[in-house]
Amino acid sequence: MSLRNIGIVYRKELTEALRDRRTLITTFLVPLLVIPVMGAGFTAVMSAVIGNAKKEKPKIMIVGGTDSPGVLAALQQDPKIHVIPTTDDWKHKVVEKEIRAAVEIPEGFEKNVSDGQGGTVKIDVYGGEIKSEFAAGNIESYLKEYRDGIVAKRLETNSLPANLLRPFQVKRESIASPEKQAGAILGGIIAYALILMCLNGAMSPAIDLTAGEKERGTMETILSSPVSRTHLVLGKFLLVLTASLITAMLLMVSVEISTTALQRSHALDQMAEEGEPAPQLTLGPAAIASVIIMAVPLSVLFSAGLITIALFAKSHKEAQSYIAPLMFLVVIPAVAAMLPGVELTPKLAIVPLLNVSLLCKELMTGEYHWNYIALIFASTCIYAAGALFLAVKMFQRESVLFRS
Amino acid sequence: MIEALNLCKRFQDKKRGEVRAVDGVSFTCRPGEVYGLLGANGAGKTTTLRMLATILEPTEGTARLCGHDIVEHPERVRASCGFLSTATALYPRLTAQEMVEYFGKLNGLDSAVLKKRVDEIFDRLEMNDFRDRRCDKLSTGMKQKTSIARTLVHDPPVMIFDEPTLGLDIMTARTIIDFIRECRDRKKTVIFSTHVMREVEKLCDIVGIIQGGKLLAEGTLEQLRQRHGENDLEEIFVKIVSPHYGAQEAI
Numbered sequence: 001m002s003l004r005n006i007g008i009v010y011r012k013e014l015t016e017a018l019r020d021r022r023t024l025i026t027t028f029l030v031p032l033l034v035i036p037v038m039g040a041g042f043t044a045v046m047s048a049v050i051g052n053a054k055k056e057k058p059k060i061m062i063v064g065g066t067d068s069p070g071v072l073a074a075l076q077q078d079p080k081i082h083v084i085p086t087t088d089d090w091k092h093k094v095v096e097k098e099i100r101a102a103v104e105i106p107e108g109f110e111k112n113v114s115d116g117q118g119g120t121v122k123i124d125v126y127g128g129e130i131k132s133e134f135a136a137g138n139i140e141s142y143l144k145e146y147r148d149g150i151v152a153k154r155l156e157t158n159s160l161p162a163n164l165l166r167p168f169q170v171k172r173e174s175i176a177s178p179e180k181q182a183g184a185i186l187g188g189i190i191a192y193a194l195i196l197m198c199l200n201g202a203m204s205p206a207i208d209l210t211a212g213e214k215e216r217g218t219m220e221t222i223l224s225s226p227v228s229r230t231h232l233v234l235g236k237f238l239l240v241l242t243a244s245l246i247t248a249m250l251l252m253v254s255v256e257i258s259t260t261a262l263q264r265s266h267a268l269d270q271m272a273e274e275g276e277p278a279p280q281l282t283l284g285p286a287a288i289a290s291v292i293i294m295a296v297p298l299s300v301l302f303s304a305g306l307i308t309i310a311l312f313a314k315s316h317k318e319a320q321s322y323i324a325p326l327m328f329l330v331v332i333p334a335v336a337a338m339l340p341g342v343e344l345t346p347k348l349a350i351v352p353l354l355n356v357s358l359l360c361k362e363l364m365t366g367e368y369h370w371n372y373i374a375l376i377f378a379s380t381c382i383y384a385a386g387a388l389f390l391a392v393k394m395f396q397r398e399s400v401l402f403r404s
Numbered sequence: 405m406i407e408a409l410n411l412c413k414r415f416q417d418k419k420r421g422e423v424r425a426v427d428g429v430s431f432t433c434r435p436g437e438v439y440g441l442l443g444a445n446g447a448g449k450t451t452t453l454r455m456l457a458t459i460l461e462p463t464e465g466t467a468r469l470c471g472h473d474i475v476e477h478p479e480r481v482r483a484s485c486g487f488l489s490t491a492t493a494l495y496p497r498l499t500a501q502e503m504v505e506y507f508g509k510l511n512g513l514d515s516a517v518l519k520k521r522v523d524e525i526f527d528r529l530e531m532n533d534f535r536d537r538r539c540d541k542l543s544t545g546m547k548q549k550t551s552i553a554r555t556l557v558h559d560p561p562v563m564i565f566d567e568p569t570l571g572l573d574i575m576t577a578r579t580i581i582d583f584i585r586e587c588r589d590r591k592k593t594v595i596f597s598t599h600v601m602r603e604v605e606k607l608c609d610i611v612g613i614i615q616g617g618k619l620l621a622e623g624t625l626e627q628l629r630q631r632h633g634e635n636d637l638e639e640i641f642v643k644i645v646s647p648h649y650g651a652q653e654a655i
Contacts, residue, residue, distance in 0.1 A: 008509045012498070019497040019538075217493030221554070223459045224487035225510045226479045398460055399415075 005227050009235025017205055017239060026204045027243045031197050031250040035258045038193065043262060049130065058100035058135030061086040061093070065105030074146065075103065080138040094124050100135035101125050113150065176365075182259065183287055183364030188338035190255055191360035194248060194291060195334040195353060198299045199306075201247025202240050203323060206306035209236045211319035219401065233395040237303055237388065244299035252288045290363040297380035298356050304387035311394050314403060333357060349375045352383050406433040406456060406562060406593055410465035413451050413617075425451040427617035428465065433595050433610070435561065438588050440608030441597040442641060448617040449597035450489070453566045456595065457487040469562050470593075483511055486555030488580075489566035496540035500531060500550045503539055504557050511558035518557075525553045545576045552583050563587045565596040569603065581607065601637045611637075615645045 017023045059082050065072045076083045087093065090102040104122040106112075112119045123139055126132035155164055174181060213219040222232060306323065313319035330353060336342060337357030344358045355376045362369065394400050413426040426448045433439035443449045454460040456467055458478035466473055472480040494503050501522065508518040526532050529549045534542060539550060555563065565584060569577035584607055587594050598604060604611055604625075611628060613621040621628060621644045625637065634640045 005510065008506070012495075012502075012506050015502065016495060016497040216496060217491050218495055220454075220459060220489070221492040221494070224457050224482060224485075224492060225507055226483040226512070227510045228479055402460070 002228075002231055005231040006235045006238065009227060009232055010238045013205075013209060013236055013239040014242070017208075017243065020204075020208060023204045023208065023243060027201050027247050028250060030200060031247045032254045034193060034197065035251065035254040038189070053131045053134045056100075056131060056134075057082045058131060058138065059084050059098075060135055060139065061090045061099055061102045063090055063102055063104045064107060065103075065109065067108055068105055068110035070110055071105060071146065075139070075142065078138070078142050080142075081135065091124060094126055094132070097126065097129070097132070100132045101139060103139055179287065180365045183361075183366060186255070186259070187361035187364035188357075190252075190291065190364060191337055191357040192331075192334040193251055193255075194295060194360060195298065195330060195357060197247045197251045198244050198295055199302045199327070199330055202244035202299065202303045202306050205243045206240045206303060207310045207313075207316055207319040207323070209240065210307055210310040211313035212316050214313075214401075215315045223401070229395045230392055233307070233392050237307055237391060240303040240307060241299055244303050245295065248295040248299060249292055252292055256288060287364045287366060290368070291360050294356055294359060294363065294377070294380075297377060297384045298353075300384035301352070301380060301387050304384060304391045307391040308387065308394050311391070311400055312403065337361060344369070344372050346375070350379045352380065356380060405435060405471070406431075406439070406467065406469055406595060408432075408452070408456065408465075408467040411452060411455055411462050411467055412464035413448075413455060413460060414463045424617045426455065426462075429614070429617070429619045430465075431610075431612050431619060431622060433593050435593045436588060436591045437609040438584060438594040438596055438607050440604045440611045441595065441614055442599065442601075442604055442611055443597070443614035444599055444645065447614045449599075449614055450566050451617075452614070453487075453489075453564050453595065453597055456481075457485060457564050458482055459487070483558065484560055485562040485564055486558075486560045487564045487566070488551055488555045488568050490568065490570045490572075491566070492551060494539035494542075494547055494550055494554070497538060499536050499538055500542065500546070500553070501526070501535040503550055504553045507554045508557040513558060521557055521559070522553075525556055529553055544572065545579065548572065548576050548579055552580070560592070562593045563595070565594070567597055567599070569598070569600070601641065605637055613641060613644050620644050 017027075057080065062072060062075060062083055063086055075081070084099065086102075090099070093099045094102055102124040104124065106119045106121070109119050109121070121143060123136045125136040151165060152162065155162060176184070213222070223229070306326075309322050309326070310319040313322055333351065333354035334357050337354055337360075342348075342358065344355070344362060348358060349355045349372050359372060359376050362372075408429055408431050411426055411429045412424070414422055414424050417423045429448070429452055431439065441449050441452065451460060455462050455474065456469065458474050458481050461475065461478075466475050468474070469481045470484040472484060474481050494500075495506075498506065504522055504525065505518060508521060513521065526535055529552060531546070531549050531553060534546050537546075539547065542550065563584070565580075568580045568584075572580070581603065584594060584596060588607075588609075596603075596607065608625070610622065610624060612619050613628075621631075623631065628637075628640050629635055632640045632643050634643065
């Protein structure tokens with residue numbers, strides 16, 4: 001094995017890659033932009049939408065309730081909602097989003113409540129519409145306060161303790177560190193982005209160095225040099241791997257910068273439930289480092305796999321048409337790992353791609369199950385070695401190199 | 405020195421079944437000689453030369469270049485020869501100098517020797533004006549010179565040219581012809597394939613006529629003329645090839 005020759009091929013391929021706009025864009029630009037666009041952009045839009053919905057004073061109508069002046073007056077004075085005169089087509093107005101909700105107060109409501117007969121107040125909303133849901137939430141919280149007031153008054157009247165109906169409190173508190181919280185929120189999406197980026201970073205150089213060479217007529221030139229085909233394919237493979245790893249690392253850098261910027265911009269405060277702290281999105285350096293380490297066998301797998309596939313093609317275009325379906329195959333396990341409830345099991349730990357996605361999700365939360373890490377790292381290394389072996393074998397086949 | 409010994413290349417074709425692209429070709433080419441492999445399209449010229457350059461492996465038979473067996477020591481064979489054809493393009497994103505240096509390094513030249521060789525070749529071929537220009541920005545003539553420099557950088561004793569003037573204009577083709585002549589004068593062993601009779605008449609010391617993968621005739625131009633009773637090479641070629649050409653077309 002001549003490392004010198006592999007090094008010569010690698011350096012030459014690197015020189016060419018750094019002069020290829022297509023490779024530069026996919027290796028450097030895409031990973032730096034994908035997270036701000038996919039993640040931060042999405043979060044910013046969501047927080048803006050939620051913020052606007054919270055800021056809006058929703059218009060509502062009250063149907064009935066003329067015989068319940070207390071409730072009526074209190075609702076009208078609630079500063080969080082804007083009660084407008086009721087019309088007969090209130091349902092239509094809710095559906096048409098002219099008003100956000102309508103409250104239907106049954107006949108004799110106050111009297112029935114004071115008589116202890118109860119009753120049901122109905123809130124008509126546009127289900128799934130965020131502003132309508134917020135309006136309903138405001139009305140509900142007011143009615144809850146009203147109900148609690150009645151209960152408190154009754155307890156007082158009967159000289160019963162205030163905690164009779166609520167003998168104990170329930171309080172929820174997240175004790176996970178901010179990094180763990182961030183990992184739980186971002187783990188799935190980062191694993192997904194990492195897999196796509198490792199593939200994307202390898203794609204352009206893998207095609208350029210194989211099908212591209214055939215198309216440009218340089219394959220025969222290089223095959224006439226004394227370098228052995230094994231050294232040649234290893235030099236090319238190392239370049240593709242470099243591009244894939246740089247893409248993966250830049251993705252993680254981009255994740256860190258984007259989440260820190262997002263945290264500082266307080267955009268997430270809008271998304272938090274009232275009275276609760278905003279979700280934390282700052283990842284720890286350990287999580288980032290471990291994900292990058294997991295990206296190594298993944299990148300080897302993709303680089304060798306893509307070289308093997310692209311080598312079959314006679315042109316850049318043909319290679320792209322072979323690789324496009326591969327994107328779908330890769331996306332499926334990446335998306336599956338994002339689904340809630342899909343956790344690592346010994347069986348899933350040997351399913352290629354899905355295992356790395358699930359592990360990334362865990363690593364991001366700071367959980368290090370070393371037996372799984374070893375199993376996944378080893379199995380991915382085996383798949384990667386298999387793919388590399390195949391790429392080397394393919395490079396020896398005349399029927400592949402000189403396919404006509 | 406090139407010695408082809410019963411070279412055969414078969415491959416499977418979906419429509420035609422087994423195809424014998426080269427079928428038992430044997431010849432010898434000595435230093436200081438230009439051996440012309442003359443044949444129509446699809447006769448087996450390129451396959452023969454690709455086997456000699458170890459780009460393809462023979463199905464049967466072998467060849468020796470400077471004593472190195474093409475099957476057993478393909479890397480040594482490649483280090484002993486320069487291969488040039490219209491299919492051997494240049495890397496578009498490398499400069500002319502980088503291109504030549506890359507092949508020098510792959511041929512094991514150390515940096516001091518490489519620098520000397522590159523300067524020498526660039527001076528001789530008058531390439532200094534465009535040595536730092538990227539290959540995709542070069543004219544056809546400049547590209548040909550760069551390709552020649554690429555094959556010469558390790559000063560190989562054997563030169564293999566596969567239809568090197570195909571599709572080139574007269575002036576660029578002339579550069580190549582002059583280069584082949586120069587190789588012969590420097591006592592290199594040269595094999596050269598073409599279907600242009602005039603190039604054969606101008607250059608070749610020995611002519612081999614190939615059709616259907618078989619070497620049908622071989623000799624100096626004078627020997628062929630005497631053997632076939634014709635003066636014009638084209639007439640000789642047609643006379644030799646016609647009976648086989650019909651059979652080949654029928655297949």
